[in-house]
Amino acid sequence: MWTCITEFFTYETTKSVVVKSWTIGIINRVVQLLIITYFIGWVFVYEKAYQIRDTAIESSVMTKVKGFGLYNNRVMDVAEYVTPSQGASVFCIITKLITTENQVQGYCPESEMKYKCTHDNNCTKFLNKPGGNGLPTGRCVRFNDTLNTCEIRGWCPAEIDYIKTHPMMEVENFTIFIKNSIRFPLFNFTKGNFLPTITPQYIKACNFDHENNTYCPIFRVGDVIRYAHQNFTTLAQKGGVIGIKIGWMCDLDKSEDECNPSYSFTRLDAMSEKNSVSPGYNFRYAEYYKMDNGTDYRTLLNAVCILFFSPLFSSTLFSPLLISSIPFYSTTLFSFSALDWSQGTVLCDIILLNFLKGAEQYKARKFEEVSDTQIEDSLSSNGLYRSREFIGVEKQSNDSGAFSIGQYG
Numbered sequence: 001m002w003t004c005i006t007e008f009f010t011y012e013t014t015k016s017v018v019v020k021s022w023t024i025g026i027i028n029r030v031v032q033l034l035i036i037t038y039f040i041g042w043v044f045v046y047e048k049a050y051q052i053r054d055t056a057i058e059s060s061v062m063t064k065v066k067g068f069g070l071y072n073n074r075v076m077d078v079a080e081y082v083t084p085s086q087g088a089s090v091f092c093i094i095t096k097l098i099t100t101e102n103q104v105q106g107y108c109p110e111s112e113m114k115y116k117c118t119h120d121n122n123c124t125k126f127l128n129k130p131g132g133n134g135l136p137t138g139r140c141v142r143f144n145d146t147l148n149t150c151e152i153r154g155w156c157p158a159e160i161d162y163i164k165t166h167p168m169m170e171v172e173n174f175t176i177f178i179k180n181s182i183r184f185p186l187f188n189f190t191k192g193n194f195l196p197t198i199t200p201q202y203i204k205a206c207n208f209d210h211e212n213n214t215y216c217p218i219f220r221v222g223d224v225i226r227y228a229h230q231n232f233t234t235l236a237q238k239g240g241v242i243g244i245k246i247g248w249m250c251d252l253d254k255s256e257d258e259c260n261p262s263y264s265f266t267r268l269d270a271m272s273e274k275n276s277v278s279p280g281y282n283f284r285y286a287e288y289y290k291m292d293n294g295t296d297y298r299t300l301l302n303a304v305c306i307l308f309f310s311p312l313f314s315s316t317l318f319s320p321l322l323i324s325s326i327p328f329y330s331t332t333l334f335s336f337s338a339l340d341w342s343q344g345t346v347l348c349d350i351i352l353l354n355f356l357k358g359a360e361q362y363k364a365r366k367f368e369e370v371s372d373t374q375i376e377d378s379l380s381s382n383g384l385y386r387s388r389e390f391i392g393v394e395k396q397s398n399d400s401g402a403f404s405i406g407q408y409g
Helices: 002-008 022-046 169-173 200-205 221-227 232-238 270-274 322-354 359-366 372-381
Strands: 017-020 052-054 058-066 069-071 074-076 090-109 134-144 147-156 175-184 189-192 218-220 240-251 261-267 282-290 296-309 312-318 403-406
Touching (some): 017 022, 058 090, 069 169, 090 134, 090 232, 169 221, 175 240, 189 240, 221 232, 221 240, 221 296, 232 240, 232 296
Parallel strands (some): 240 296, 240 312
Antiparallel strands (some): 052 312, 069 074, 090 147, 134 147, 175 189, 175 218, 240 261, 282 296
16 A cells, blocks of 8 residues: 555656667658658648638629520510529529410319229229329319320319420520629628629620630520530430539739639539439429409419529638737647657657667666655765666767767767
């Protein structure tokens, strides 16, 4: 018990031993060089950890589509083929329409072939289940001269959505006008994709491309789809979702002229083109009217369209002032002194105390126990204490008063 108590109430202090060994010296300096290279090359130059990053951005994206198309011998303008209304960062250009006119509330046969029947028993299984175009009644009724289908209650006649129609191919030459701006509130820095030198004449004549017209706000639909590595004919036939990503990655250490928008294009619903059940993108909407007798009727439109989504992402970097840099530099210096340099010391100690010739002698010099009794005996004899456990060449070093062990020969 007494031994445990005395062992507990002990104090350890660092002892510095300078080992003059080519092997350990080279390893130590190589490790230190690697650490310095990591901090300068990776942390400072590549990652630029000394910079402040602002991600709390304020941004806006406004869009406008222009063009005229011919569909079913009818000229269509922006008000008819773009939904929702102009100006949003998410909009849809309709390429194909399936129209069901003069629908009224009532009873009628289903139009989908999975509801074909020969008697009522074939239809009772659909009761209390959502139908294709309305609520099933459980009765089998005449659809045409050769086919019977289950009856529904809803908007009649039921939509026939499997008829073949051709898309409006003029969409490929439509243009999308995109106006976007960005503000980094931390630095009170604002910029947009309109340069002060841009003129109305330039906007009317230009089309965006990645090399010569990066600041042109006019994007041709066919070019956008090509940049997304898609085929326009296939996309117009089935629909899809195209992302126009707008990026502002600005380093304010550099000139403001180097803070430019970057655009990337991709198909966001890429998996749907591989799915035969529900390929592409479509939606339904209706236009409602009222007869003279007060009865409501509507025109149902099944629209196949290309949905464009324009998200804006950004990040800005800025070198902090000296006073705001103190935490970073303090942390860096602490990492050097308290962590990173110690990694070289630990590695060298492992080699020194376990693998080099004379490892036991190094251990005897590095780890030394001193008790009160030894100090008192040493002081009473000659006033100076020196360990006699290590036998070898030793001499006083100029390195902070540490003992130096020489092996250079």
